[in-house]
Every structure is written in structure tokens, then in C-alpha cells.
Amino acid sequence: MNLLAISSSQSTQSSVSSGLVNHFVETYSALSGSGTVVRNDIGETPPPHVDGVFNQAIFTPADQLSTDQKQSLVQSDQYIAELQAADVIVIGAPMHNFSISSPLKTWIDHVVRAGQTFSYGENGPQGLLSDKKVFVLTARGGDYSEGGFMHAMDHQEPYLRFVLGFIGLDDVTFVHAQGLAMGDEAREQAISKAQTDIESHVAALSPESTSVAA
Numbered sequence: 001m002n003l004l005a006i007s008s009s010q011s012t013q014s015s016v017s018s019g020l021v022n023h024f025v026e027t028y029s030a031l032s033g034s035g036t037v038v039r040n041d042i043g044e045t046p047p048p049h050v051d052g053v054f055n056q057a058i059f060t061p062a063d064q065l066s067t068d069q070k071q072s073l074v075q076s077d078q079y080i081a082e083l084q085a086a087d088v089i090v091i092g093a094p095m096h097n098f099s100i101s102s103p104l105k106t107w108i109d110h111v112v113r114a115g116q117t118f119s120y121g122e123n124g125p126q127g128l129l130s131d132k133k134v135f136v137l138t139a140r141g142g143d144y145s146e147g148g149f150m151h152a153m154d155h156q157e158p159y160l161r162f163v164l165g166f167i168g169l170d171d172v173t174f175v176h177a178q179g180l181a182m183g184d185e186a187r188e189q190a191i192s193k194a195q196t197d198i199e200s201h202v203a204a205l206s207p208e209s210t211s212v213a214a
């Protein structure tokens with residue numbers, strides 16, 4: 001059982017979403033024994049922005065790639081290999097400007113690749129990743145709960161649901177720590193609730209999932 005844990009906050013020391021990723025990994029590791037965990041902190045070590053060479057390379061057949069084009073795909077190939085090897089993927093996602101942090105957007109630019117993670121067929125696009133559980137742990141200053149006046153401003157969950165589904169990751173559970181900027185008490189409660197939710201989700205991972213590694 002392989003867990004891939006991605007953190008994407010640049011605020012590495014004080015990040016709530018990265019703290020929740022840590023909580024997920026610790027809870028998961030305690031339950032699954034020897035399961036492998038790959039950690040990737042793209043907030044601390046951001047992916048390079050994709051550039052013109054990369055944009056050409058992803059549409060060039062492998063046997064026709066120039067040396068520069070091959071080099072431009074190295075990081076992308078590694079991220080995609082991590083995704084392919086994972087059974088469970090946890091993503092820490094700070095809300096920035098109603099959406100995601102720039103490292104997470106850049107990571108998405110690296111992993112959404114025709115022929116690698118999606119293809120176009122007769123019935124339109126098809127995701128090529130499958131059989132993976134994804135947990136997205138968000139941290140938000142405001143409260144975007146359903147029914148609240150800010151709900152319509154949430155471009156984070158809808159976007160992530162869509163783009164992850166586009167590459168075949170359609171089993172996605174969100175845990176939100178929100179209202180973090182609404183006072184100390186609200187902040188503590190939000191973090192504590194998110195931690196409890198994470199513990200429930202980890203405990204509910206199927207016995208088959210964890211017994212392989214146990």
C-alpha cells in the first residue's frame with residue numbers, strides 16, 4: 001500500500017494544510033504498519049513553471065524529443081510516476097485567492113499530460129489513472145460551507161474535483177479547515193474538526209488496503 005503525501009503551502013513552518021497532511025501521514029502510518037509513504041513538499045521545493053520547451057515536448061513523440069525537450073519532462077515524469085505508484089494520495093491545499101496555491105497549480109500543469117494521465121478517444125477525454133483514493137485537505141481563512149454566502153466563491157474544491165477527475169482520480173474526499181481567520185477559537189475548532197475527520201477517513205480505509213502493508 002503506497003501513500004503519496006503532497007504539501008503545497010509556501011508557509012512551511014506555520015501551514016495549517018501541511019500540518020493536516022502530517023496528521024494524515026502519522027495516523028495512516030500508525031494503522032498501516034510498514035506501508036510506504038512518499039512525501040513531496042512542493043511548497044518548500046516548488047516545481048519549475050512549465051515553459052515553451054515543455055509545451056512543445058508534451059506534444060512531441062518520445063522518439064523525436066530534443067535533448068532540451070527530454071530535460072523539460074524529467075520533473076513531470078517523476079511526478080506522474082509518483083501518482084501511478086500510489087494507492088492513496090493526500091494533498092494539502094491552502095486556499096489562495098479563492099483557488100489553489102501556485103505550486104499546486106504548477107504541479108497540476110506537470111501531471112495533466114496527454115498520453116500519460118489522460119487520452120482522447122471516440123467518447124472524448126478519458127483519465128488514465130485509476131483505483132486510487134484521494135484526500136484533499138484544505139485550509140481557508142474564510143468559511144465556504146454550503147448554504148453560506150461565500151460558498152459560490154469557492155473555486156478551489158470545484159476546480160480540483162474537475163481536474164483530478166480529468167486524469168482519472170474520481171474518488172476524492174475533501175476535508176476543509178475553514179474560517180481560520182475568524183478568531184482564535186474558530187481557528188482551533190476548525191483545525192481540531194479537520195483532524196478528527198482525517199482520523200475517521202483513515203480508519204475507514206479498507207482492511208484490504210492496509211493489510212498489504214501491515
Ligand SMILES: Cc1cc2nc3c(=O)[nH]c(=O)nc-3n(C[C@H](O)[C@H](O)[C@H](O)COP(=O)(O)O)c2cc1C
Nearest residue numbers: 009011015016017094095096097098139140141142
Ligand atoms: C496569498 C494568499 C491568498 C489567500 N487567499 C484567500 C482566499 O481567497 N480566501 C480565503 O478564505 N483565505 C485566503 N487566504 C488565507 C489562507 O487560506 C489561510 O491563511 C490558510 O491557512 C492557508 O493555508 P496554509 O496555512 O496551509 O498555508 C489567503 C492567504 C494567502 C497567503
